[in-house]
Amino acid sequence: MGNDFIAKTMAETTRAIERSIFASTFARKNGFLQHLDPRVKLAGVLCLLIITGLSATVEILAMLYLMTLLLAVASRVPLGFFMKRVWIFIPLFTAMIVLPSVFNVVTPGRPLFTVITFSSPHSFGPFNIPKTITVTVQGVMGASILVLRVATSVSLAVLLVLTTEWIRLLKAMSVLRVPEMVILVLAMTYRYIHLFLRMVEAMLLARKSRQIGDSSVKEAHGWIASRLGVLVGKSYSLSSEVHLAMLSRGWSGNPRLMEDFSFGRLDWLWAAFTMGIVILWITFR
Amino acid sequence: MEKNPVFEISKLSYRYADSDSALKSINMVINKGESVAVLGANGSGKSTLLKLLDGLYFPTEGQIRAFNTIIDESTMKDKKFAREFHTRVGLVFQDPDVQLFLPTVWDEVAFAPLQLGMSKSLVTEKASTSLEMLGIYELKDRTPYHLSEGEKKKVALASILALDPEVWLLDEPTSSLDPRTQGWIIDFILELSEKGKTVVTATHDLEIPYVAARSCYVLGQDHEIMASGPSRGILDDQHVLAEANLIHRHRHFHKNMIHTHIHRHWD
Numbered sequence: 088m089g090n091d092f093i094a095k096t097m098a099e100t101t102r103a104i105e106r107s108i109f110a111s112t113f114a115r116k117n118g119f120l121q122h123l124d125p126r127v128k129l130a131g132v133l134c135l136l137i138i139t140g141l142s143a144t145v146e147i148l149a150m151l152y153l154m155t156l157l158l159a160v161a162s163r164v165p166l167g168f169f170m171k172r173v174w175i176f177i178p179l180f181t182a183m184i185v186l187p188s189v190f191n192v193v194t195p196g197r198p199l200f201t202v203i204t205f206s207s208p209h210s211f212g213p214f215n216i217p218k219t220i221t222v223t224v225q226g227v228m229g230a231s232i233l234v235l236r237v238a239t240s241v242s243l244a245v246l247l248v249l250t251t252e253w254i255r256l257l258k259a260m261s262v263l264r265v266p267e268m269v270i271l272v273l274a275m276t277y278r279y280i281h282l283f284l285r286m287v288e289a290m291l292l293a294r295k296s297r298q299i300g301d302s303s304v305k306e307a308h309g310w311i312a313s314r315l316g317v318l319v320g321k322s323y324s325l326s327s328e329v330h331l332a333m334l335s336r337g338w339s340g341n342p343r344l345m346e347d348f349s350f351g352r353l354d355w356l357w358a359a360f361t362m363g364i365v366i367l368w369i370t371f372r
Numbered sequence: 373m374e375k376n377p378v379f380e381i382s383k384l385s386y387r388y389a390d391s392d393s394a395l396k397s398i399n400m401v402i403n404k405g406e407s408v409a410v411l412g413a414n415g416s417g418k419s420t421l422l423k424l425l426d427g428l429y430f431p432t433e434g435q436i437r438a439f440n441t442i443i444d445e446s447t448m449k450d451k452k453f454a455r456e457f458h459t460r461v462g463l464v465f466q467d468p469d470v471q472l473f474l475p476t477v478w479d480e481v482a483f484a485p486l487q488l489g490m491s492k493s494l495v496t497e498k499a500s501t502s503l504e505m506l507g508i509y510e511l512k513d514r515t516p517y518h519l520s521e522g523e524k525k526k527v528a529l530a531s532i533l534a535l536d537p538e539v540w541l542l543d544e545p546t547s548s549l550d551p552r553t554q555g556w557i558i559d560f561i562l563e564l565s566e567k568g569k570t571v572v573t574a575t576h577d578l579e580i581p582y583v584a585a586r587s588c589y590v591l592g593q594d595h596e597i598m599a600s601g602p603s604r605g606i607l608d609d610q611h612v613l614a615e616a617n618l619i620h621r622h623r624h625f626h627k628n629m630i631h632t633h634i635h636r637h638w639d
Contacts, residue, residue, distance in 0.1 A: 253475075254475040254476060254479075254515075257475075274474060274475050274479075275473050275474065277475050278472075278473055278474060278475045278515075278516065278517075279473070281515075281517040282469055282517065285517075325469075325470065328465070328467070328470040329470055329473045331423065331428045331465075331470075332463075332465055332470050332471045332473065333473065334428055334458075335426050335428060335458060335462075335463045335465075336458065336462075336483055336484035336487060336488075336531065336532075336535075337454075337455055337458045337459070337484050337487035337488040338487055339451055339454070339455070339487065342487075343486040343487060344479075344486070345478070345479060345482040345486055345492065345495060345496075
């Protein structure tokens with residue numbers, strides 16, 4: 088059983104990495120964000136992320152969140168899928184963390200409604216529990232701002248990743264002055280993750296095909312440790328060969344990358360849109 | 373015809389740091405425009421020899437001259453010389469996953485011309501032409517892990533074709549490929565020869581010397597050259613081929629009898 092658990096975890100981890108990094112279903116759709124030059128898209132999303140991080144009112148954050156939904160629709164990302172992807176994890180956990188702050192115990196203020204009334208106040212060491220525990224307006228506003236801020240930021244990041252192929256996103260990093268060497272290393276890592284994932288999968292299948300009955304957890308741990316060793320060995324010898332292949336084609340340590348980006352009318356529109364939001368935000372904050 | 377040596381190898385030996393000799397006392401001359409096959413079983417040192425010819429490894433003993441210049445660490449450290457050398461000599465690695473280290477086919481084909489300092493417009497032209505010549509232009513935005521082995525091999529060839537080198541070094545070009553792609557590769561080698569390119573193919577596929585190489589060198593299991601000469605003569609010498617582990621005794625059904633004979637894969 089232990090062995091099954093480990094094998095399943097490895098297989099699922101492999102699939103999860105593949106799904107999150109290599110899926111380009113939405114990036115190839117004919118939508119608004121997909122048509123943008125990745126450099127201008129990345130720069131625009133970064134501007135919007137900064138504004139989201141600095142916004143401190145529910146109204147502005149709600150409008151920014153609404154904007155991400157509109158962008159998702161314009162980019163042909165199904166709303167149900169998009170919202171599920173955004174809301175399931177990070178904002179949900181954020182909401183759990185900020186939940187205590189809505190009560191008057193943590194955030195005093197105007198009561199919104201009463202949760203419970205005790206016969207008298209209580210004290211636990213330095214903590215005082217008032218006679219009436221209420222949800223306060225100030226507490227709800229503070230929690231809403233945090234949750235909305237996280238949800239909007241995550242939505243923007245998810246939109247960027249969903250609508251841009253990873254390699255184009257990596258190359259677009261040049262706009263942020265990321266050195267070409269770093270981009271090349273990341274690009275090569277992206278290239279070889281897949282090869283190693285296939286290798287891990289083949290190892291799992293090879294073991295499964297020869298296994299009769301259950302094996303102990305200790306034995307499974309030993310097998311995993313040995314396979315990790317094999318993977319390290321293989322990656323070492325592959326890296327030496329890849330280096331030779333690079334040298335053979337003129338590599339001299341100074342990378343030159345080919346970008347096939349082009350700046351069109353939609354890119355101007357997106358740049359104007361994000362700049363407009365920045366100006367509006369500065370004016371009305 | 374006047375002979376114009378591209379590679380002159382004398383008394384070359386090579387030893388990896390942690391093992392015995394990979395090559396011993398190799399003497400070879402490869403002339404401009406020749407198509408030469410280096411035959412040998414797995415582990416005989418064929419791939420090592422190609423890496424030495426490409427200036428990636430350097431002889432432990434002996435000497436390699438390419439284009440009348442000694443190829444050693446000091447000459448290859450000269451960036452100008454190394455750049456010119458790699459523009460003239462292209463190596464296609466056996467495993468396409470080694471050669472295709474970038475995320476898309478286009479990046480891969482554009483890599484060498486870019487590194488060798490060509491302008492971006494020239495790189496675009498060369499990459500497009502190479503992909504079109506090999507009939508794989510539609511793969512340009514694909515990622516190597518989505519390609520079949522045959523497609524990967526074609527992309528690896530396109531990545532060298534973008535440089536249009538004078539000398540092609542091909543390491544096991546037909547291994548792990550289906551019969552149709554193997555045939556396509558052999559036709560490609562013939563086309564290179566027709567264009568006057570110098571081609572050195574390391575292989576244990578005996579169809580290549582039979583069809584696409586005029587002369588052969590046979591590397592024995594002791595890592596020395598055990599025979600050399602015109603391809604047809606070498607291929608007819610069953611003793612040499614058997615000793616080099618390139619042919620084997622083979623058992624199979626013949627009507628209702630199992631019989632045994634030397635297996636010649638190339639005819």
